[in-house]
Amino acid sequence: MLKFLRQPFRGGIHPDSHKLLTCNNGIDREFWPRNVMLSLQLRNGAKLTPLVKPGDTVLRGQKIAEGRSEMVAPIHSPVNGVVTGIAQHFNSHPSKAKCDTIIIRANSDRRWGESAPQGSFYQLSADEIITRVRDAGIVGLGGAGFPTAAKLSFARSANVDTLVINGGECEPYLTCDDVAMQQYAAEIVAGVRLILTACGAKQAIIGIEDNKPKAIEQLRSAASEDEKIQVLSVPSIYPMGSERHLIKSVTGKTVPVGKLSNSIGILTHNIATTRAVYQAVRFRRPLVSRVITVSGRGIGSPRNVEVPVGTPVHELLAWCGGISDSTARLVFGGPMMGQVISSPYIPIDKTVGGILALTDAEVRQRQPSDCIRCGQCVRACPMGLMPFQMAAFSRISDFSAAENIGIQHCLGCGACSYVCPSAIPLVQYFLHAKGSINANRLKAQRSAKAKALNEIRLQRLAEEAAAKQAAKASKRRERAPRASRPVKELEHD
Numbered sequence: 001m002l003k004f005l006r007q008p009f010r011g012g013i014h015p016d017s018h019k020l021l022t023c024n025n026g027i028d029r030e031f032w033p034r035n036v037m038l039s040l041q042l043r044n045g046a047k048l049t050p051l052v053k054p055g056d057t058v059l060r061g062q063k064i065a066e067g068r069s070e071m072v073a074p075i076h077s078p079v080n081g082v083v084t085g086i087a088q089h090f091n092s093h094p095s096k097a098k099c100d101t102i103i104i105r106a107n108s109d110r111r112w113g114e115s116a117p118q119g120s121f122y123q124l125s126a127d128e129i130i131t132r133v134r135d136a137g138i139v140g141l142g143g144a145g146f147p148t149a150a151k152l153s154f155a156r157s158a159n160v161d162t163l164v165i166n167g168g169e170c171e172p173y174l175t176c177d178d179v180a181m182q183q184y185a186a187e188i189v190a191g192v193r194l195i196l197t198a199c200g201a202k203q204a205i206i207g208i209e210d211n212k213p214k215a216i217e218q219l220r221s222a223a224s225e226d227e228k229i230q231v232l233s234v235p236s237i238y239p240m241g242s243e244r245h246l247i248k249s250v251t252g253k254t255v256p257v258g259k260l261s262n263s264i265g266i267l268t269h270n271i272a273t274t275r276a277v278y279q280a281v282r283f284r285r286p287l288v289s290r291v292i293t294v295s296g297r298g299i300g301s302p303r304n305v306e307v308p309v310g311t312p313v314h315e316l317l318a319w320c321g322g323i324s325d326s327t328a329r330l331v332f333g334g335p336m337m338g339q340v341i342s343s344p345y346i347p348i349d350k351t352v353g354g355i356l357a358l359t360d361a362e363v364r365q366r367q368p369s370d371c372i373r374c375g376q377c378v379r380a381c382p383m384g385l386m387p388f389q390m391a392a393f394s395r396i397s398d399f400s401a402a403e404n405i406g407i408q409h410c411l412g413c414g415a416c417s418y419v420c421p422s423a424i425p426l427v428q429y430f431l432h433a434k435g436s437i438n439a440n441r442l443k444a445q446r447s448a449k450a451k452a453l454n455e456i457r458l459q460r461l462a463e464e465a466a467a468k469q470a471a472k473a474s475k476r477r478e479r480a481p482r483a484s485r486p487v488k489e490l491e492h493d
Contacts, residue, residue, distance in 0.1 A: 059113025171334025298357030
């Protein structure tokens with residue numbers, strides 16, 4: 001009964017956390033790569049223009065590529081070194097397609113290219129803060145990768161009144177946010193104050209799962225003298241790190257399905273993003289590194305490491321003791337919503353918060369069998385959906401029926417797959433169905449646009465033909481009197 005009262009939302013699961021592998025080891029800041037590879041194409045397909053060429057010497061923090069709009073954050077060099085090439089290379093996109101990549105050979109000098117400016121920064125205006133965040137190339141470090149400056153501008157325009165900081169980190173194995181909150185509590189709280197100024201919100205709530213008592217203690221201490229900032233402990237239940245579920249837990253408000261949190265006056269940011277904002281505004285430091293959890297039973301020495309962006313996975317794995325022969329899978333992110341990577345030579349981008357080397361025992365590979373209609377997936381779904389029905393419609397490619405029962409509202413959190421006794425890969429069905437639905441929708445939009453353009457063309461041709469006929473008729477009317485004039489003149493004569 002007590003557990004029910006503490007349940008902040010319907011559904012959810014309690015997977016094995018495996019966080020003890022890394023949560024007490026602090027942050028390793030000694031790692032330094034030999035090479036970094038910075039992709040000029042983001043996961044959403046947006047491209048950047050390089051500002052350097054092979055042979056150029058680059059400094060740590062120097063801007064080396066920029067996008068064509070403010071919706072694409074610029075890239076800065078994470079190391080001092082030399083650009084050895086701009087060539088086709090794999091990035092973290094699931095398609096495994098190659099794209100142009102800036103390759104930099106790093107030297108051992110870890111100093112920044114420019115020294116940090118002095119002076120106060122708490123008196124900066126909202127526009128000045130947003131400009132510094134934009135120049136620093138900060139994106140959401142919770143995994144979405146949306147440009148933070150654009151998010152702040154939208155929130156300010158929407159007149160949000162509450163800022164929610166996401167310290168949930170509900171994915172098993174991942175502890176990078178936990179240790180960051182323990183070690184950088186003062187910087188995180190300073191970043192929260194800057195974001196409050198930038199977005200115009202009146203209060204901030206930092207939500208942290210109750211399995212992180214040290215982080216809660218450190219942040220409460222750091223924010224104790226600021227009445228605008230609350231630190232709340234929330235129950236440890238997956239997917240508490242989901243934006244809509246954390247908002248429900250700490251404010252009691254529900255984000256309407258299909259809407260953004262701005263629609264109910266709330267802006268959310270991840271803990272790591274908040275610290276990056278502080279570094280950008282206080283020291284003018286661009287986002288060139290982040291804390292990453294390297295964990296799993298296949299890792300020789302699991303730990304949290306501060307890693308320059310663009311580091312190839314194999315260099316980081318070697319630093320952490322390498323991987324064992326029993327490793328069955330490498331994953332970017334957590335085991336529930338992470339992405340399986342096919343090569344250890346893929347570079348780490350700004351959105352990667354963890355690298356897991358999972359053994360056969362951890363992967364839990366089981367042979368799928370038929371659905372037994374037990375309903376466990378329905379009870380686990382935090383969105384109140386019917387996963388077994390959505391999977392049944394997806395298997396027969398009846399995507400309209402799947403859409404009608406809400407497949408587009410699925411978070412892809414994997415809670416249903418985790419509890420399924422038949423080991424049915426439910427999330428894979430949903431991802432396939434949503435991809436097909438979106439592709440069909442895009443195809444229909446293109447077809448409708450082509451049809452509209454063709455109708456406009458036919459109308460224009462019809463109007464041109466009518467104008468031409470009218471012109472011919474006008475000429476005939478003009479010619480007719482001249483042809484009859486000699487006859488009349490002859491009659492008068």
